[in-house]
Amino acid sequence: MITAQSGPEGIEQALVEQPDTVLLDVHMPGMDGFETCRRLKADERTRPIPVVMVTAVRTDAPSRIKGLELGADAFLSKPIDEQELVSQLKVALRIKTAEDALRAERDSLETLVQRRTAELRKSEERSRLILRSAMDGFWRLDRQGRMLEVNDSYCRMSGYTRPELLAMSISDVEAVETPAETAAHLRKLMEQTEDRFESRHRCKDGTVFDVEVSVQYRECEEEQIAVFLRDITERKRAENALRESEATVRNRLKAILEPEGDIGTLNLADVVDLQALQTMMEDFYRLSRIGSAILDVSGRVLVAVGWQDICTKFHRVHPETAKNCQESDLTLAEGVLAGTFKAYRCKNHMWDVVTPIKVKGKHLGSIYLGQFFFADEIPDYELFRRQARQHGFDETKYLAALDRVPRWSRETVDAVMAFYAKLAGMISSLSYGTVKLSRDLAERKRVEAALRESEQKYRKLTESMKDVVWTLDTETMYFTYVSPSVADLCGYSPEEILSEPVDAPLTADAIDDLKTLIRQRSADYLANREGREDYYTDEVELPCKDGSRVWTEGITRYVLNEETGHVELHGVTRDITERKRAEAEKQKLEEQLRQALKMESVGRLAGGVAHDFNNMLGVILGYTDMALDHVDPAQPLFAALQEIRKASERSADLTRQLLTFARKQTIAPKVIDLNETVDGMLKLLRRLIGEDIDLVWKPGRNLGPVKVDPSQVHQLLANLCVNARDAIPGVGKLTIETDAAAFDEAWCATHTGFVPGEYVLLAVSDNGCGMDQETLGHLFEPFFTTKGVGKGTGLGLATVYGMVQQNNGFINVDSEPSQGTTFKVYLPRHAAQTASLSETAPGRSAERGDETILLVEDEPAILKMATMMLERLGYAVVGARTPGEAVRLAEAHAGGIHLLVTDVVMPDMNGRDLAEHLLSMYPNLKCLFMSGYTADIIAHQGVLAARVQFIQKPFSLTDLAAKVRQALGDEQRKE
16 A cells, blocks of 8 residues: 555656556645546556545535546545445456556557568568569560560560560560460460470560570469560570580591591591501601601691601792692692592692592592602703792702702602502591590590589589579489588488488378379370470479478479480479468459459449339338328227338338448438447447346547447447347357557558558457358358348348448458457547537427428339328428429429429439529529439438438438428538
8 A cells, every 4th residue: 555645746656656546535735636637647657547536525426527537437425435445446456457458468469460561561572572683584464465564684685675565565576486376375375374485585686585484374353474584595505506516526436436437527637646657657768768748638737757858948938839839739639539649740840649548438638759850850950940049049058959859760659659559548447446546545534524524513503503403313213413502492401302212201192193293294205205305393382391391393304314214303493482472462362352342243233222122112101101190090900001111111221231231321420439429329239139148348548539420330339239149149248349549551551451540449349159261251241141041131241341331441350260259340530529419319290381392203103202291291392203394393483492302313414413503593492302322412422411401212201301391490500
């Protein structure tokens, strides 16, 4: 117990000690109890503490009201009854405990909502960033192939800007297919829903590039196509270069290993061992002193032995004489048959003899004897002197070299050349595998080293990828390779993956399905693998090491391993978990949109039916009222007429529910205090739900006013409470509470149907049987009910939904089977002051008058009935079936017209336009509009405009009499 002697001291103690309850005397020196209470409730730190005021002096009602209005939770008079004091303190403590729990729960929920909102926003931003920054190109197309969205990567690939591409279609960039073929391809895609293929696209500068295209089509309301495009120009160029290189190597190997093979582009140096030939020819020279040379067809010297000084020091040194040598060598060998030889005098005036080397019929080179003179001829020294002087040679040295040129008999030349011809034939017949074995081994080592280097390069490239690259032996069902990025994907190391078969984590059924799929695709690959490169795209949910699961997309192809004879599965797998989450969120939003459209369609139908039905009910109800006035209550007919009236009124209530659901019920909103309105209904609601259900009312504080038709609040609460009553099988509890709520832009961005702003919450909770998700999905649909036949129309919650929507609010439902249900209605908080609700209800006796009324109604039965009702009330009635007729009658009428009673929806001219037209003739004319629904002519979305008098069809004689008097006597009616 903490005590204080004055108000300021008590406030200071409350701030420090935070007591559970404050017991406050009204009469105190300095600062009285009222001011102390006001200050305690004004401070956020002490506002939740319950205050019980006590007094022996100011016990009058105004003092009690003042204390309660300042925030006191109870007001007791001295002397205080001990039991009453204890009870009041217990009540105050219970209220504080409940409010603290509610506040804590609300704070927890707000924290949870903010965290989930941040997570969703982060996920959305991540997906958008991935799409924009992806290395692959992306399109979003409509069914005609027009581009609706492109990313930066494809702009870079094609050279076009985004606005240029968004004005184009596939055919504008497609370089392979014709427009007709593209259209056919699109139709086939929409049947198959996905496809993967290669094509070529045209850049802005006219060049083309190769692309790998992955397409997905999802049949939804938008019916759009998602396309991912990868630039594979470099890959294609590398593949082409590799094929050309492989062809060259294959030709060489064929020439090397197969003596009968085609040597293709090989030259002489590729098929002979030049070092061995050089050694052999040198040995022959030492024995015979006869020189030789081997040249290829381009004139390149491959082997040279015993060349004369006149060649090496003069003729092949000077540019002109060297040119003479080369031209003579190339010209000489033309047309010489294999196995024969030919002698000729070169352009430097000496003899030479040649025999060709032909491998597989192709001329690759020749063997030359070298410069000489025949023994039976004398050289022309004067010719050589002139040649020396012409080319600037040292004549003495040149002639000395000339004297050293060998002189052979013709027989010797023939014998040597016969040997060389046989040598050429031997070279031609030897395969590269026997002539050049040592070089082949060296080349093989070089190739192996290059392959190791290439393998290391591609392994590094593979291991640096975020996507997982893998190969699988379809016979053993073991992975043969997995890139290290698998650890980031699912937590397993490559060694763990390689140590177990692929089906280890799967169930028996899943294993059978996987093996069946792989067998089918392997068989299809083996049967059709020539010229085909089929790729498969599969989405699979994989288990992770930590127990979680991750969605992946795998792109695979089947390849035959020539060494093992097994079909291998090569694949690249990437994490698409975020994409799947985004797709699920998109599907959820689409479902919400479809539901909203369905509700809107049913609402329009309901509104149209209710309008026509109201006209018929108006006739029945009106004539019944007039008939009741002429029948003695003691007669049996009077009771029958009353039953007709009751049935008509019940039918009218049903049509009002339909109109409310369709948001076409005409309402007259007022600025009200929701707590006062609910408080005034508690007695009625307790009678409605019965004695077995405890009704708990928890009004919130500082709610602020709302602008709503009070009758709609009554109907909304009645419907929700009846619904709760029916959900409670026996004894139960129903709680009604109010509170303030606010939503910002960020929160509303992730909650469909919510609008940022400040709201007043009206919540109705029960501890009944609750509902499952299937029931919640249809809860607000008209005519949907879980009650038995004859126990519900299915319009109660649909009506609630229509009311909330008509007042720019929204409604949430939380429910679980056996856990009860909570309906939360959010109505916009209004800035204006609340209006008085103390209007006196119109009396039930029909008020009479003697004014002149112009009645306009296009339905003959209602026109006739309303005329009779108004005349019975004493009014002079001028009736018209059309607006045009009404104008003519008004112009011709001799006296004044005091009131226009007109239908709103009529052919040619609506009621509002008719009223404006007649006001030019009768400036003081009053107007009363009547309709089954207003069609937004005198109201916006069913809300009446200011100073507009309106009566809802169907109406009774009493209702009409009251509305006519109100319209005639209301000079300055305001909202």
